[in-house]
Amino acid sequence: MTPNKTSETKKDISHYPPGYRFEKTHLTGIKYLSEFDIRAILDHAAKLENMDAQEFADHNPLKGRTQINLFFENSTRTQASFELAGQRLGANILNMSVSTSSVSKGETLIDTAVTLNAMHPDILVVRHFSSGAADLLSQKVNCAVINAGDGTHEHPSQALLDAYTIRKKLGYIARSAIVICGDILHSRVARSNLILLNALGAQIRIVAPPTLIPAGLDKMGCTVHHHIRDALDGANIIMMLRLQKERMQGSYIPSAKEYYRRYGLSTEILEKYAPNAYVMHPGPVNRGIEIQSRLVDDPERSLIRDQVENGVTVRTAIIDMICAARRHSVSDEAHI
Amino acid sequence: MKKTIIYNARCVDPETDYDAHGGVVIVDGLIQDIFTAKERPDSEDKDTVFIDAKGCVLCPSLCDIFVGVGEPGGHHKENFQSLNRAALYGGITAVMIDPDTAPVLDTPATVDYALSHAVKHADIDVYVAAALTKNLSGQDMTEMGLLSDVGVSCLTDGDKSLPNSLILYRALSYSLAENMVIATYADDPLLSDDGIAHDGFVSSLYGLKPVPAVSEQIGLMRDIELAKATGAKLHVRGISSAASLPIIARAKDEGVDLTVSVSAQHIALNENDIIPYKSFLKMRPPLRSEDDRAALSEAVCNGLIDIVISQHRPRHADTKRLPYQEADFGCSAIETLLSIILELYHNGKASLVEVLKRVTIAPRKRFGLSGGLLQIGASADLIVVDIDRGYKLERHLMRSNSTNTPYEGRLLQGICQQVFKAGEVIYES
Numbered sequence: 001m002t003p004n005k006t007s008e009t010k011k012d013i014s015h016y017p018p019g020y021r022f023e024k025t026h027l028t029g030i031k032y033l034s035e036f037d038i039r040a041i042l043d044h045a046a047k048l049e050n051m052d053a054q055e056f057a058d059h060n061p062l063k064g065r066t067q068i069n070l071f072f073e074n075s076t077r078t079q080a081s082f083e084l085a086g087q088r089l090g091a092n093i094l095n096m097s098v099s100t101s102s103v104s105k106g107e108t109l110i111d112t113a114v115t116l117n118a119m120h121p122d123i124l125v126v127r128h129f130s131s132g133a134a135d136l137l138s139q140k141v142n143c144a145v146i147n148a149g150d151g152t153h154e155h156p157s158q159a160l161l162d163a164y165t166i167r168k169k170l171g172y173i174a175r176s177a178i179v180i181c182g183d184i185l186h187s188r189v190a191r192s193n194l195i196l197l198n199a200l201g202a203q204i205r206i207v208a209p210p211t212l213i214p215a216g217l218d219k220m221g222c223t224v225h226h227h228i229r230d231a232l233d234g235a236n237i238i239m240m241l242r243l244q245k246e247r248m249q250g251s252y253i254p255s256a257k258e259y260y261r262r263y264g265l266s267t268e269i270l271e272k273y274a275p276n277a278y279v280m281h282p283g284p285v286n287r288g289i290e291i292q293s294r295l296v297d298d299p300e301r302s303l304i305r306d307q308v309e310n311g312v313t314v315r316t317a318i319i320d321m322i323c324a325a326r327r328h329s330v331s332d333e334a335h336i
Numbered sequence: 337m338k339k340t341i342i343y344n345a346r347c348v349d350p351e352t353d354y355d356a357h358g359g360v361v362i363v364d365g366l367i368q369d370i371f372t373a374k375e376r377p378d379s380e381d382k383d384t385v386f387i388d389a390k391g392c393v394l395c396p397s398l399c400d401i402f403v404g405v406g407e408p409g410g411h412h413k414e415n416f417q418s419l420n421r422a423a424l425y426g427g428i429t430a431v432m433i434d435p436d437t438a439p440v441l442d443t444p445a446t447v448d449y450a451l452s453h454a455v456k457h458a459d460i461d462v463y464v465a466a467a468l469t470k471n472l473s474g475q476d477m478t479e480m481g482l483l484s485d486v487g488v489s490c491l492t493d494g495d496k497s498l499p500n501s502l503i504l505y506r507a508l509s510y511s512l513a514e515n516m517v518i519a520t521y522a523d524d525p526l527l528s529d530d531g532i533a534h535d536g537f538v539s540s541l542y543g544l545k546p547v548p549a550v551s552e553q554i555g556l557m558r559d560i561e562l563a564k565a566t567g568a569k570l571h572v573r574g575i576s577s578a579a580s581l582p583i584i585a586r587a588k589d590e591g592v593d594l595t596v597s598v599s600a601q602h603i604a605l606n607e608n609d610i611i612p613y614k615s616f617l618k619m620r621p622p623l624r625s626e627d628d629r630a631a632l633s634e635a636v637c638n639g640l641i642d643i644v645i646s647q648h649r650p651r652h653a654d655t656k657r658l659p660y661q662e663a664d665f666g667c668s669a670i671e672t673l674l675s676i677i678l679e680l681y682h683n684g685k686a687s688l689v690e691v692l693k694r695v696t697i698a699p700r701k702r703f704g705l706s707g708g709l710l711q712i713g714a715s716a717d718l719i720v721v722d723i724d725r726g727y728k729l730e731r732h733l734m735r736s737n738s739t740n741t742p743y744e745g746r747l748l749q750g751i752c753q754q755v756f757k758a759g760e761v762i763y764e765s
Contacts, residue, residue, distance in 0.1 A: 210509040210566075226513030252506060254479040262481050262513070 014039040028134040028147040029154040030195045045317035060090030065122040067091040072128045085315035117141040159192035161314040174201035181207035182241025205231040232273035266292035345389030349710035350693040362716040365758035396696045397429035404649040409438025414650035420458035421735040424763035427719040427752035435467040436494040442467035465490040484514040492519035508568035519571040527551035534624040538607040549577035560587045576621035578631035599647035600676040603633040615663035637686035644694040646673035650738030668738045675748035716759040
């Protein structure tokens with residue numbers, strides 16, 4: 001595997017401070033992680049990916065444990081990959097979605113949580129339309145809470161898998177030039193990515209119409225642009241964000257057509273301004289709105305499928321590490 | 337090489353405060369030299385055209401913004417040919433038209449249509465202030481970026497305030513990306529409540545539904561605060577009350593990117609002029625008290641008000657020859673802008689340079705339009721004006737398709753003798 005070797009030489013090796021141990025027992029946001037926590041998850045994901053089949057088959061620390069996927073919003077890739085990740089680690093998986101739960105009968109989030117908590121799950125993967133829902137749950141239940149996206153707050157596992165994808169492709173994140181383009185204001189993916197990539201020393205450029213940029217972004221360590229071509233010079237990675245349909249008709253931006261002209265990414269623009277950049281998108285993609293259809297499918301340029309593939313690996317690492325940290329904390333308590 | 341020399345003129349360049357007797361040498365449409373000699377200069381080139389200005393003022397041509405036109409959709413009120421005639425008579429060679437046509441100028445396609453028509457039928461430069469919201473509905477913003485691509489530099493919903501602050505906030509914010517000027521009409525529509533006359537003695541005596549001046553101040557303060565919060569470029573069009581002036585002064589001191597305009601009517605007329613029910617003087621905002629008028633003229637003279645506009649609203653007799661309450665708003669005023677602004681000079685309120693600033697360079701600078709300079713190297717878009725010559729305005733002699741003037745019978749001064757565009761004479765009186 002020659003390409004791997006070359007990237008190996010450029011690879012930023014993680015150095016941990018003496019005595020460092022991953023101690024997070026929930027993952028509700030990147031902002032609660034240290035730089036080393038982030039590196040530890042990425043390194044663990046790399047380790048899991050490089051395990052051979054036999055080794056992996058023997059690695060099932062979650063055997064007999066229960067993972068509940070509690071999804072209040074629709075999801076394809078996130079829910080499926082968390083399910084696969086849990087299965088790989090040997091957990092029993094329970095999938096719950098709003099339409100089939102008592103939430104549709106008017107039960108509050110906390111009541112649902114308390115009910116589920118009474119069944120003694122070990123991991124609760126939650127997606128919710130309200131910012132802070134995952135944080136609230138983590139205070140109310142005894143198990144590990146993993147945020148699979150809450151409102152416009154964070155989507156930590158997505159940011160981790162994006163970072164993993166970048167590191168795998170480029171071999172490094174520090175000093176890489178990363179463009180994030182689209183609806184930053186409503187994007188939990190953008191928030192998590194900003195914090196994470198900043199922590200790892202990337203140079204971040206934001207591209208969005210002024211109406212879709214949250215206040216105080218300039219304090220988050222990035223430059224802001226209002227035309228995609230202005231941000232592309234020397235870019236390594238271009239992350240395109242999904243533009244939701246309800247924002248297209250004049251309230252935030254005048255029209256989808258104008259948006260595509262200013263903020264859309266096409267092969268032509270890429271060739272002209274950033275011929276060496278890779279394209280990422282958290283999905284689902286609006287073809288022809290934020291990104292040219294042809295570009296989505298370009299195997300040379302698009303890392304969109306890599307992101308999905310790495311999603312399972314990274315989520316496996318997340319669950320694995322959080323459960324390990326919980327075991328440690330329990331045994332520490334036992335020692336006391 | 338085509339050479340024209342205009343001599344024996346009082347040359348005025350408002351941008352540089354230049355005001356001296358002499359003339360200019362125009363070569364191939366550009367001003368090559370400005371001289372101060374009193375006599376006709378010599379030229380080696382025997383084809384040189386000499387024009388004796390006979391002591392008249394030679395200054396940059398005027399620019400009028402937020403001009404109402406009926407194209408597309410209302411040719412009988414004003415089309416580009418009639419607008420061209422009227423504008424040239426008034427010494428104007430650049431107009432920025434309002435979007436309130438039918439259909440509304442709110443897409444690149446309709447703007448393109450209007451511009452291409454204008455090029456075909458008018459000698460003057462026509463620019464478009466496109467709609468800020470689709471169909472002037474006050475709801476969804478127009479395609480600012482694509483409009484900017486077809487040359488639009490200003491967006492406005494006309495003489496209509498945006499009722500929804502959030503929409504204005506987002507539009508101002510979005511305009512930053514395109515570096516456009518948003519022009520608003522300062523008003524609180526719930527407070528002005530379809531009023532038709534200034535809330536004062538005259539409206540009380542004549543039983544006309546009032547528009548309180550405070551509705552302008554509330555609208556103005558909101559728009560200014562939103563511009564301040566977003567950092568966007570704001571122009572407040574056609575203010576009407578004295579109480580707005582300190583608000584404007586404070587905002588400018590604070591560094592808000594703000595310019596304001598006033599209509600010529602609001603510095604020339606007051607509420608008493610509408611007596612008795614002169615529907616031709618019904619306008620939006622309404623003519624206010626004499627104190628307001630005096631304060632506004634002073635603000636024009638001292639520069640607090642940046643731009644004076646004609647607020648040209650051509651209206652057909654059908655919609656004007658009606659009881660005051662039912663008549664349409666607006667007056668046909670593009671022909672009289674020059675004479676009205678010159679009244680400030682003739683009354684000794686301000687220097688000629690100062691009054692000409694408000695109608696030549698100021699609007700062009702704010703909206704990024706070319707021209708407005710009497711300087712070496714600039715395009716020779718100039719006018720020769722006999723500023724002293726008087727005349728009595730007669731409606732039936734007006735050039736606009738609509739003759740709803742508020743100045744019928746008024747004695748005015750200042751007649752534009754010649755208009756040059758890129759060195760060519762395009763109008764002569």
